[in-house]
Amino acid sequence: MLKKWSLLAISVLFFITGCASEENQEEVTDESLEKVKLVLDWTPNTNHTGFYVAQEKGYFEEEGLEVEIALPGETGANQVVASGKAAFGISAQEQITEARTQDIPIVSIAAIIHHNTSGFASPADKNITSPADYVGKTYGGWGAPVESAVLDSLMKQENASVEDVNIINVGNTDFFTSVKRDIDFSWIYYGWTGVEAELRGMELNMQYLTDYSDKLDYYTPVITSNETMIQENPKTIEKFIRAVSKGYQFAIDNPEKAADILIESVPDLDDELVKASQKWLSPKYQADAKKWGIQDVEVWQDYANWMYENELLDGELDAESAFTNQFLPEDK
Structure with a gap:
């Protein structure tokens, strides 16, 4: 050696x-090289491109790191990171907010996408053009209390009630199968499922959450670590985020090349979908932020207040402890 x-x-x-x-x-x-593990929140997709770019371009190695990119197990990324079995994970602001109020010591260390790109989607022939149209329709979700709360929040603005929606749990059944068989609309991330609908020639009606409430413009997804890692190994986190920042900046500047790297790294992905999704998503990583990854305490506080008001939290969130910008590269 x-x-x-x-x-x-x-x-x-x-x-x-x-x-x-x-x-x-x-x-x-x-x-x-120092070995560290990153646990994804789902199967690899364009939310994760920056990690695969950092790996392929040698950015991790330049920082002295060997990064294992792992799929989430049955317990999910949050539990693995909180327990210290992985140094880093992928999560979302709503999950971290709930976890922090339950004394689970995970912390967001960078926002992957600066604005919430999710919303309620339905095939155009369902004639759902606003939250008022959810009345009498069937919504397919994954069984989380936040779903009903978000639906009700949007519907109340149009004098409608979530009580008039038939909500069913479709589990892991994909959107396209569900809308043909069981449901009228669902909650999707447009950057993947919406783009796939375009490629399939399916016209969608979308109600983006951010069109109805600033409080629902939260960070999703985000990169997480745990409090012990932050206290004891800050240099490792700094190196990791520096490499990842380069990876996402490359994807911002070079969507086509970044898509090629993701396709080569994960051959099971659909080439056409990856390329179209990357083209759509690359400008969204940083959007109007002064730099990639940065987070604002007001965004954390506003969404935590919304969750608390909708009885989705056991207690109020200490927003400043839920995230940190300290590991982001300094502006040049």
């Missing part, structure tokens, strides 16, 4: 042997 040899010894060895074998060089590199 390099740390066991002086520069002089390495020079003499190189002179004697001519050059080290490629196998030995790889061993030196691997053993000198």
Whole structure:
């Protein structure tokens, strides 16, 4: 290993042997890197492009890191990160807000997308053009209390009630199967499912959450770590975020090349969908923020207040402790 040899010894060895074998060089590199794990929130998609770019372009290695990108298990990324079994994870502001009020020590260390790109989607032939049209319709979700609260929040603005919506749990059934079989509308992220609908030739009606309330313009997804990691290994987090920032900046500046990297890294993905999604999403990573990843305490406080008012939290959130911008690269 390099740390066991002086520069002089390495020079003499190189002179004697001519050059080290490629196998030995790889061993030196691997053993000198700090290994950390990143747990995704879902299967790989364009929300995660920056990580795969950082891996492929060598940004992690430049920071002395070897990063394992792992899929979430049954327990999910939040629990794995909170327990310290992974250094980093992907989550969303609503999940962290709930976790923090339950004393689960996860912290958001960067926002992947600066504005909420989600909303309620339905095929155009369902004739759902506003929240008032949800009355008498069937909504397909995943069984979380926040779904009913968000639906009701939007519907109240048009003098309608969520009590008049038939809400069913469709689990992991995909949007396109569900709307043909069981439901009229669902909550989607347009950057993936909406773009896929475009490619399928399916016209959608969308009600974006941000069109109805500033309080629902929260960060989703975000990168997380845990309090112990922040206290004991801040340099590792700094290196990780510096590499990831480069990865997302590359994806912002080069959507087509970034899409190619994601496709090569995850061959099971649909090439056409990845490229179209990346083109749509790349401008959204930073949007109108002064730099990628930055978070605002008002965004955290506003959404926490909304959740508390809608009885989705056991207690009020200490917004300043739920996130940090300290690991983002300094402006040049």
